[in-house]
Amino acid sequence: MAEKVIYAMYDDDDVLKDGAKKLVSNGVKISEVFSPFPIHGIDPIIGVKNTRLGIMAFLYGLTGLTLATYGMRFFMVVDWPMNIGGKPNFTYLDNMLAFIPVTFEFTVLCAAHGMAITYLLRNKTLPGIPAQNPDPRTTDDRFVIEIRMSENHKVSEEAIDKLLTETGYVEIDKKEIK
Amino acid sequence: MQKEAVIREPLILGHKSYHDVTEDVCRPIEDKAPRMWYILFGIALIIGLYGVGCILYLLGTGIGVWGLNKTIGWAWDITNFVWWVGIGHAGTLISAVLLLFRQKWRMAINRSAEAMTIFAVFMAGLFPLIHMGRLWVGYWVLPLPNQFGSLWVNFNSPLLWDVFAISTYLSVSLVFWYIGLIPDFATIRDRAKKPVAKKMYSILSFGWSGRAKHWNRFETVSLVLAGLATPLVFSVHSIVSFDFATSVIPGWHTTIFPPYFVCGAVFSGFAMVQTLLLVMRKAMGLEAYIHTKHVEYMNIVIMVTGSIVGTAYITELFISWYSGVEYEAYAFLNRATGPYWWAYWSMMTCNVISPQLMWIRKLRRSLMFTFFISIVVNIGMWFERYVIIVTSIHRDYVPAAWSMHYPSHIDIGVYIGTIGLFFVFFLLFARYFPVLALNEVKTILKGSGQSYKESPDYHKHH
Numbered sequence: 001m002a003e004k005v006i007y008a009m010y011d012d013d014d015v016l017k018d019g020a021k022k023l024v025s026n027g028v029k030i031s032e033v034f035s036p037f038p039i040h041g042i043d044p045i046i047g048v049k050n051t052r053l054g055i056m057a058f059l060y061g062l063t064g065l066t067l068a069t070y071g072m073r074f075f076m077v078v079d080w081p082m083n084i085g086g087k088p089n090f091t092y093l094d095n096m097l098a099f100i101p102v103t104f105e106f107t108v109l110c111a112a113h114g115m116a117i118t119y120l121l122r123n124k125t126l127p128g129i130p131a132q133n134p135d136p137r138t139t140d141d142r143f144v145i146e147i148r149m150s151e152n153h154k155v156s157e158e159a160i161d162k163l164l165t166e167t168g169y170v171e172i173d174k175k176e177i178k
Numbered sequence: 179m180q181k182e183a184v185i186r187e188p189l190i191l192g193h194k195s196y197h198d199v200t201e202d203v204c205r206p207i208e209d210k211a212p213r214m215w216y217i218l219f220g221i222a223l224i225i226g227l228y229g230v231g232c233i234l235y236l237l238g239t240g241i242g243v244w245g246l247n248k249t250i251g252w253a254w255d256i257t258n259f260v261w262w263v264g265i266g267h268a269g270t271l272i273s274a275v276l277l278l279f280r281q282k283w284r285m286a287i288n289r290s291a292e293a294m295t296i297f298a299v300f301m302a303g304l305f306p307l308i309h310m311g312r313l314w315v316g317y318w319v320l321p322l323p324n325q326f327g328s329l330w331v332n333f334n335s336p337l338l339w340d341v342f343a344i345s346t347y348l349s350v351s352l353v354f355w356y357i358g359l360i361p362d363f364a365t366i367r368d369r370a371k372k373p374v375a376k377k378m379y380s381i382l383s384f385g386w387s388g389r390a391k392h393w394n395r396f397e398t399v400s401l402v403l404a405g406l407a408t409p410l411v412f413s414v415h416s417i418v419s420f421d422f423a424t425s426v427i428p429g430w431h432t433t434i435f436p437p438y439f440v441c442g443a444v445f446s447g448f449a450m451v452q453t454l455l456l457v458m459r460k461a462m463g464l465e466a467y468i469h470t471k472h473v474e475y476m477n478i479v480i481m482v483t484g485s486i487v488g489t490a491y492i493t494e495l496f497i498s499w500y501s502g503v504e505y506e507a508y509a510f511l512n513r514a515t516g517p518y519w520w521a522y523w524s525m526m527t528c529n530v531i532s533p534q535l536m537w538i539r540k541l542r543r544s545l546m547f548t549f550f551i552s553i554v555v556n557i558g559m560w561f562e563r564y565v566i567i568v569t570s571i572h573r574d575y576v577p578a579a580w581s582m583h584y585p586s587h588i589d590i591g592v593y594i595g596t597i598g599l600f601f602v603f604f605l606l607f608a609r610y611f612p613v614l615a616l617n618e619v620k621t622i623l624k625g626s627g628q629s630y631k632e633s634p635d636y637h638k639h640h
Contacts, residue, residue, distance in 0.1 A: 014624075036196065036365065037617040038393035051395045057402045075321055075330040084334055101339040101417055105346040108406050112350040116357060119399045120384065123392050125360065129385030136368035138388055139361070139617075141196035 004149040004157070005031075007134050008164050009142050009171040013039045016143040019167030020045045023145070026163055028155050032146040034138040053122070057115040064110025068103040134173070142170075184631055189283055189622060191466040193629035196620050203616040204366055206462045208375075211609055214461065222601035229595010232588050233308055241311045243588045249581035250572055254589040255305050256421075257563040258596065261446070262302035263344065263418055264439075264559060267411060268447025269295025270351050273358075274407035277400065282622045283475050286467045289362075289615045290458060290607070291451045292355040297603040298450070299348045301596040306340070308592070336420035343417040347410055354403045360386045361396070362612040415443040422566065429509035429570030434497075438490035442559060445483040445529070448476050449555035456549045458608060467614055470543050477542035480555065484533025487562075491530060505575070513569045517582060521565050528558020 010016040017039060020030055030046040033039070043050070073092045076082060076099070081089045089095045120126055138144050147160060164172065194202075236243050246253055269292035276284035307316050319341045321331050331338050363383035370376040386392070419439035422430035452473065459468040498510035513522045532554050536542040573580045607613070624630050 033390040034388045035390070035393065036200075036388060037361075037620045038397055039390070040621075042390055043394050046390060048390050048394055051391075051398045053395055053398050054402050057406070061406075071321065072333050076333050080328040080330055082332060082334070084332075089334075095334070098334040101336075101413065101420070102333055102342045104409070104413060105339070105342040108350065108410050109342075109346045112353060112403055112406050115399060115402060116353045119357070119395055123386075123395060125384035125386050125392070127381050127384055131364065131367065131380065131383070131385050131387055133364075133368070133387040139365040139368045139386075140200045141620075 003177060005175050005177055006147040006149070006157075006160065006164070007173040007175065008145045008147070008167070008169040009135065009137075009173070010145070010168070011142060011170050013037075013143055015168050016145060017042055017045065019164075019169070020145060022167055023147075023160075023163055026155070026159075028147060028160055028163065029151045030145055031148045031151055034133050034135075034144040034146070036139050036141065036143075039143070053115055053119055056118050057111045060114025060118075061107045061111030063114070064107040065103060067110070068099075068106035072099045072102065134175075145169075182625055186626075187471045188628035188631050189286065189467075189471065189626040190619065191469055191628050194466065194623065194627060196623065199616055199620050199623065200365055200369070202464065202466070203362075203612050203614045204369055206608075207366060207610060207612065208369070212461070215605065215609060219602065219605045222598045222605060225598025226595055226602045227598075229592055229598055232591035232595055233304075236308060236588055236592065237311075237313055241309065243586060245584045245586040245589050247581050247583075249574060249579045250568060250583045252571065253568050253583045254564075254585050254593060255309050257560065257567050258593050259302050259305035260418055260439075260563040260567075261560050262298045262305070262596065263415065264443035264446040264563075265450045265556075266295045266298035266302060266347075266351075266447065267415060267440075267443035268451045269293070269298075270347070270354070270407050270411045271444055271447065272451070273354065274404040274411065277404040278408060281475075282626055283472050285615050285618045285622060286464075286472055287451065287455060287476075288618075289355075289358065289611075290455060290613050291447075292351060292358075293607045293611070293613075294450060294454060294604065295351055295447075296348065296355060297600050297607075298447075299344065299351065300603070301600050303344055303348065304596060306344075336417065336424050339417045340421060343414045347414045350403070350407055350410060354400075354407055357396070357399060357403070358615055358618070359611065360384055361388065361617045362615065364388065365616060366612060412440050415440045427570050427574075428503070428505040429513070429566065431506075432494060432497075434490055434493060438487065438494075441483045441486040441490070442529075442562060445480060445487055445533070446555060446559035448480050448483070449552040449559070452476055452480075452548055452552035453556065454604065456545055456552070458613065462608065462613060464614060467619060470545070473545060473548050474543050477536045477548055477551075480551075481533045481536035481542070484529060484536075484555070488530035488533070491526065508573075509570055512573055513565060516569065516573070518565065518569045518572070521561050522569065525558055525561040525565050528554045529562060532558070 008019070010019065013035065016033070016035075020033070020042065023030060024045055024047075033042055033046055035042075042048075069092075076095060077089050077092050083089075092099075133139060134144055134146065135142060149157060152160065190199075241255075244253070244255065269288070272284050272291045273288040276288075307313055310316055319331060319338065321333075360383055363379050364386035367376060367379035367383045370379055416436035416439065419435035423432055423435040425431060455468055456473070459465055495510055495514075498506045501507070512518075532551050535547075535551070541547050568583050572582060
């Protein structure tokens with residue numbers, strides 16, 4: 001089913017932000033904002049929730065910590081206890097101090113890479129994926145508000161047009177997308 | 179939008195718009211490379227290939243081709259390794275530590291400083307690998323199940339800690355750098371006209387579209403990665419220093435090593451950033467973004483870390499006497515007055531005296547002087563590692579075994595070769611990658627740009 005989408009383009013991030021506030025307060029649902037750089041403060045206006053990637057990083061880090069601890073306990077204490085300079089590895093605790101550097105490094109390794117991979121997957125940004133920004137200028141100096149009519153049943157198209165005109169856009173484009 | 183005091187110098191000079199920032203950074207990539215680029219690239223490539231030749235000869239013959247002997251088992255190889263790792267410390271420090279401290283001047287320099295970091299760590303990693311002699315069994319440093327019985331690597335050894343530290347540092351820095359590059363590649367992709375360039379940058383930009391949710395995630399990922407990379411920066415050079423500090427060699431067995439090495443690393447890293455950026459800003463016309471104020475900030479970092487390094491040298495000297503250990507005392511006396519006195523005093527002059535000149539405002543804001551000092555510091559920091567490594571072991575407990583180290587032409591060739599390879603990578607980066615975090619710079623344009631600061635309603639707006 002084809003649906004109608006309005007793209008309103010702005011040349012300033014602050015103008016877009018004020019415009020978005022106005023639209024939202026009049027009951028318009030903004031589906032997406034495209035910008036060349038992060039517009040600080042836009043997320044709560046258009047209802048973008050804060051990401052939970054930080055929590056994921058913590059969990060990946062915890063995984064790394066556990067793996068490193070169990071790994072070194074197995075290599076150095078269980079499987080082949082080494083006797084270095086008359087100081088054998090009888091228990092993990094006896095020798096833990098020497099394991100701290102690698103434990104730390106491995107924790108960071110898992111947290112950083114785990115989070116980076118999750119970030120790319122969640123964004124669906126991977127090599128070979130085509131760009132989806134509505135206009136190539138949105139990675140340069142243009143800012144675009146996307147309004148999908150299917151998400152706006154309460155407000156009529158004419159009312160949205162009128163509101164948009166008041167926000168001071170520089171260009172407007174309407175498209176039918178499948 | 180964040181505001182800052184008007185008296186604070188603007189970080190972006192001139193009357194730039196968002197589009198101007200894009201133009202200024204993308205133009206050198208889209209235009210034909212200047213003749214000078216080809217000349218420099220050619221020179222770097224020849225030197226790099228000579229280094230590769232030396233490495234191949236070394237691998238074919240064995241590390242006996244180095245000037246090592248049975249007293250001096252580590253010399254130029256490990257000196258070069260520590261020197262390159264040290265240089266590789268500025269990039270992540272700039273992008274991670276300065277991000278946590280919300281220092282906006284980092285945005286103009288973080289991209290190229292991080293590129294420098296990654297290439298420097300490549301060069302550093304090469305030395306322990308070729309020092310193995312048998313490069314093809316390099317994977318034995320990893321705890322892999324094997325056919326030699328229950329034989330594992332020794333997790334008590336600082337050399338193994340180094341394997342983990344350097345590989346973690348390299349891969350995390352690479353990821354941090356690349357995540358920042360994705361939106362900038364998207365900008366180049368959307369401007370590209372030639373089909374091949376468009377295709378290449380399209381692949382490199384991973385289909386980035388700049389959605390609000392993506393930017394939200396981007397900022398969180400940058401912040402968390404900075405939080406992870408910050409202790410990583412400090413841990414890596416601490417662990418490099420453990421290679422020496424946990425041994426029982428007088429002159430190495432020193433508890434002061436970790437902080438002393440970390441400061442030395444930041445010191446040398448910033449010097450290398452200055453060397454590269456002072457040329458790059460001129461060659462690529464980025465004077466509006468990387469200007470005197472940025473250079474001054476970096477010189478202040480050089481001054482502070484240089485002073486810490488100087489304090490460490492003097493502390494070390496004092497403690498060697500105060501400890502009452504005669505071997506320790508001799509090691510330091512021998513450094514300063516023995517056959518390697520010239521290396522010791524070059525190190526002292528380059529690293530202790532030169533950063534103190536940065537107290538003078540006129541000097542630290544002078545670009546020519548900064549460039550000169552940055553070279554001096556790079557030389558001094560190479561000597562520091564040479565002094566620590568060679569002078570501590572060339573006279574051991576048995577005077578019959580006392581020896582001197584003379585580098586062979588392979589020693590020199592491999593070292594010079596890594597400098598060539600480093601510049602090959604850096605020049606390729608400068609040619610094809612956005613050398614400035616252009617989209618990040620746009621976020622500070624209104625807060626720290628000259629035209630906005632000078633506009634009459636800068637303080638009334640919002």
